[in-house]
Amino acid sequence: MRTVWWSKDRVKIIDQTKLPFQTRILAFRDYRNLAQAIKEMRLRGAPAIGAATALGIALGVNYSKASSYKKLSQELNRIVKTFQGTRPTAANLFWACRRMREKFWENKDKSPREIKRILIQEAKRIAQEDIECCKRIGRIGASLIKKGDSILTHCNTGALATVGYGTALGVIKKAHGEGKGIRVFVGETRPRLQGARLTTWELKREGIPFTLITDNMAGYFMKRREIDLVMVGADRIAGNGDVVNKIGTYPLAVLAKEHRIPFYVACPTSTIDLGISSGEEIPIEERDKREVTHIGGRALVPKGTRAANPAFDLTPHEYIKAIITEKGIARRPYRESLKKLFI
């Protein structure tokens, strides 16, 4: 299964707002519509957003009528800006923009037609690399899982959050594949229920035993010693190891500390933003309050109810036992260990 791919000069994605009840494929010819789909979270998960952005940039450039490098470059700027305006927190989005831009610059002496071909190739490579990256994360991370472990995870960090395998859920899949006899607690992940809708769907397909819980039940099960470790993904990691991830991650880290349960983060290095010194500087996306007050278009609350909807929270590095990447496992002090991953 792939979440996003290039097909016949179009970018295709699975519409995740319809899952698990309907597997609908969307095809985009106009990069602006793809950007809008990312905004609406039809595709989500930082690594998937990164790959979709790369493919989207290739899409936009490919359909450009610009006849000179300069004009194409102006077009590229517009396209990049559009994608950068979709989800401000996901590091991979900005990483993909940088990488596509660099490829563009490197080939400034080529014809527009040639540049288009190269950018499509590069975007496909980014998507392909993501899958391989996830598989390495899975292999490396599975070494931290013991036989019979019961793992709590949050949101969706599986194939659907990436191009094809998963980060935290990739580790879980790998550990399961190694016959470790694990079981999983899935936090439903309000407000958008990615855990309840997407992670359960993936775990079912893989035949991995799991129990769905509401987010506020994690403490109950930790206290009963039914959870051995927490494994989550990340949307952006600062140079000091602070992790910004789906809202509800930070409380799990605090609970894990209180119960002396290890708290792990799994992500590709493209999620790590060494340019940002501390998590406090990472912008947190505030989304429409209707995501909190409504489910499936139906109001849950009295009319006019004021609600907050920060999409992410910050888990300071001191709560994190290890950060698992495709280049190895980083441990405290993160400022040094994360830097080493990029050497």
Place this chain on the structure above:
Amino acid sequence: MRTVWWSKDRVKIIDQTKLPFQTRILAFRDYRNLAQAIKEMRLRGAPAIGAATALGIALGVNYSKASSYKKLSQELNRIVKTFQGTRPTAANLFWACRRMREKFWENKDKSPREIKRILIQEAKRIAQEDIECCKRIGRIGASLIKKGDSILTHCNTGALATVGYGTALGVIKKAHGEGKGIRVFVGETRPRLQGARLTTWELKREGIPFTLITDNMAGYFMKRREIDLVMVGADRIAGNGDVVNKIGTYPLAVLAKEHRIPFYVACPTSTIDLGISSGEEIPIEERDKREVTHIGGRALVPKGTRAANPAFDLTPHEYIKAIITEKGIARRPYRESLKKLFI
């Protein structure tokens, strides 16, 4: 507004499963139907369950055809057993059963007709006392609230959770009434959304400013220092001060500790069960998993998804700054301070 009351030989309640969209009154002539309504959480909140149980016992006895004290006593046992089978965690339910039983025994020399009259009177008194009790809790608790405080609350502990005023929400109402300029964060309280549906409804009626959040956002707002204190109710408190309350309470207590924010519990003394030495002995009700997997009859998750649904969790006494009751504020060590409330 009253949540439960006696009217023309019937017990009436507001059907809380229809709120906030519809204010439907249910009238019961058969105590078994009232017990069923409690089971289905058409009326909920430990103090409200206590009062409804007392009125329900009076209802059952009143319609009994038993002609002797012995027969009426057997009937009473059946009725009490029925109510005790509804919600195993709520202390007030068992407290109300004990109190009604004692009244019955005290009057064993009276005629069945006279006993029925006395029990109806006693049940009405229990309901009336609950309102007065809540008002005292409000007055006493408001002394702990400072001007401009921002208060996080969980579930519904207002008029709807009691006979008429509220416990934790009663304190909040009183502090608001005293012009303290407070504001409230309301946790939506998955799975049944009592915060989102009921607490918002009550706060709106009272004109108290509030913001609805999903339960997993509490950590985010505490970290930003936007929450000054946590105020919740209780379903049962053990002799050592351990508090069992709506699922999701314990994580809030852990987060409050981590952020050095005071965590208060407000409840009538009828919620305190001195017969139970530690919270570990309090039975936790496990409810239908459909409450987690469905909303309004509609599935949120893939078919056959396994889910857990403990309705309550245990907050150990060391996390609790004070327990506010109608007889005063108990502080550590709770084993002594709680006992003193009963002298």
